[in-house]
Amino acid sequence: MPGTPAARRYAKALLDLARAQGMQETVGVELARVAEVLADPSLAKMLAVPNLPLKTRRDIAEQLGAALSLQSLMNNFLRVLAENGRLNIITHIESAYQHLLERALGRVRAKVRAAAPLSEEELNVLVDAFSRLTNLTVLPTIELDPELLGGVMVEIEGRVYDASLKTQLQRLGETLARQM
Amino acid sequence: MRNHLNKVVGFAVSICLLFVSAALWAAEEGHGAQGGHEGGGSQLLVLAFSAINFVLFVLVLRKYALPAVRESLRRRRDTIVQALSEAKRAKEEAENLRREYEQKLAGLAAEQERLRAQALEAAEREKGRALEEARRMAERIQTEVRLIAQREVEEARRLLRQEVTEQAVRIATEMIRTRLTAADQSRLIQDFVREVNDAGNASR
Numbered sequence: 001m002p003g004t005p006a007a008r009r010y011a012k013a014l015l016d017l018a019r020a021q022g023m024q025e026t027v028g029v030e031l032a033r034v035a036e037v038l039a040d041p042s043l044a045k046m047l048a049v050p051n052l053p054l055k056t057r058r059d060i061a062e063q064l065g066a067a068l069s070l071q072s073l074m075n076n077f078l079r080v081l082a083e084n085g086r087l088n089i090i091t092h093i094e095s096a097y098q099h100l101l102e103r104a105l106g107r108v109r110a111k112v113r114a115a116a117p118l119s120e121e122e123l124n125v126l127v128d129a130f131s132r133l134t135n136l137t138v139l140p141t142i143e144l145d146p147e148l149l150g151g152v153m154v155e156i157e158g159r160v161y162d163a164s165l166k167t168q169l170q171r172l173g174e175t176l177a178r179q180m
Numbered sequence: 181m182r183n184h185l186n187k188v189v190g191f192a193v194s195i196c197l198l199f200v201s202a203a204l205w206a207a208e209e210g211h212g213a214q215g216g217h218e219g220g221g222s223q224l225l226v227l228a229f230s231a232i233n234f235v236l237f238v239l240v241l242r243k244y245a246l247p248a249v250r251e252s253l254r255r256r257r258d259t260i261v262q263a264l265s266e267a268k269r270a271k272e273e274a275e276n277l278r279r280e281y282e283q284k285l286a287g288l289a290a291e292q293e294r295l296r297a298q299a300l301e302a303a304e305r306e307k308g309r310a311l312e313e314a315r316r317m318a319e320r321i322q323t324e325v326r327l328i329a330q331r332e333v334e335e336a337r338r339l340l341r342q343e344v345t346e347q348a349v350r351i352a353t354e355m356i357r358t359r360l361t362a363a364d365q366s367r368l369i370q371d372f373v374r375e376v377n378d379a380g381n382a383s384r
Contacts (some may be wrong), residue, residue: 074371116365129373136374151358151368165356173349180341 003096007089012171014077015062015104021073028101032075034064035094036125038087047088108136111155115148115164130154130161 005009015042020025038044046052047060062076064070070078081087110130112118118126123140130138134156145153150165 079373115363118369119366122366122369125373126369126376129380133376134384149353149364150360152372161372161376163368164355165360165374166367167357169349169352173345173351176348177341177345180344 003092003099004089007084007092008096010077010081010086010089010093011100014073014093015097015100017073017077019104023071023073024101024104026071027074028098030070030096031090033068034070034074034078034089037064037068044088052085054083057085057087059086068124076134102139103136106136107139108134108156110138111143111145111156112140112142113143113145113148113153113155113164115144115146117144118142118152126152126154129158154172169179 012158014027014031015024018024023052038047043060047056048097058079059076061082064077065075078087081090083092086093110127112123112126123142127140138156148166149169151163151166151168153167
């Protein structure tokens with residue numbers, strides 16, 4: 001599960017509140033926008049300064065809420081983060097929130113690397129197979145990687161399912177080296 | 181010594197008394213036979229007087245001179261006895277010293293022999309130790325050389341295996357790049373899907 005322990009606690013609290021209001025996906029979108037803004041290097045550097053005055057932190061949260069036209073739930077959440085000096089972990093909170101949201105909605109993200117473009121049918125078959133394996137709805141992200149030579153490699157929550165010819169050749173080479 | 185002197189003095193006094201008696205007897209005989217020889221009587225008186233004088237001289241000598249002479253002789257005797265004693269002691273000491281040095285000389289030879297034996301023994305031990313050390317070092321060097329040779333052979337084999345394997349993988353990779361078709365790719369995906377499905381069925 002992504003994020004630090006503190007980020008996961010904040011993300012879970014936010015998801016509980018959003019779910020109570022039926023806004024979990026809206027909050028997820030808003031949280032992604034906020035995280036994208038605060039990921040700006042100059043802003044992130046300023047938020048990382050220890051003992052940043054409380055007023056400054058509150059001003060940043062309020063201006064961010066106004067600029068992005070955030071819902072009151074997200075505005076309140078940002079204020080809490082500002083008061084606790086946790087605006088600097090917003091990216092971790094966002095990752096954890098998306099993960100928890102997807103899990104709550106029965107979804108999981110999968111990174112699919114293929115040596116050649118996959119047909120729609122091949123992709124569907126692949127997604128169905130992993131959906132059955134994980135008992136979750138798989139949301140694939142396709143990435144082309146000719147270095148794989150052939151086959152595919154699927155990564156779901158840090159776990160790698162490797163069916164590439166590159167890896168098979170490497171294993172074959174290791175086996176040959178051991179047996180010679 | 182003292183007894184000897186007493187005998188001498190006693191003998192001298194007896195002689196004097198004998199002389200005086202004989203003189204007195206001779207004087208009486210002469211006076212009776214010749215009757216009027218005045219010159220012979222006076223000679224006897226002179227003789228008697230001389231004898232008494234001699235006896236007195238001897239007595240005075242015995243009273244005063246003899247103790248001094250005796251003392252002087254005693255001291256001289258003591259000195260001679262002491263000198264003899266010292267000479268005897270010196271001789272004994274010299275004798276002891278001679279014996280001691282003889283013993284030392286005899287011991288020195290034995291000590292010299294013992295040291296020589298010890299030195300020989302130590303030299304033998306050292307020789308044995310050096311030979312043993314040299315033998316061990318030779319064995320160690322041989323072992324190390326053997327190990328190094330084995331390692332080098334093993335490393336050469338490993339490099340050869342690696343080279344052959346890499347070459348095989350390179351050739352296979354090149355063949356796949358040139359010969360892999362879309363159908364092959366599709367088959368690979370189907371095989372993978374089948375494996376995933378099997379894994380999913382197995383986990384249920």
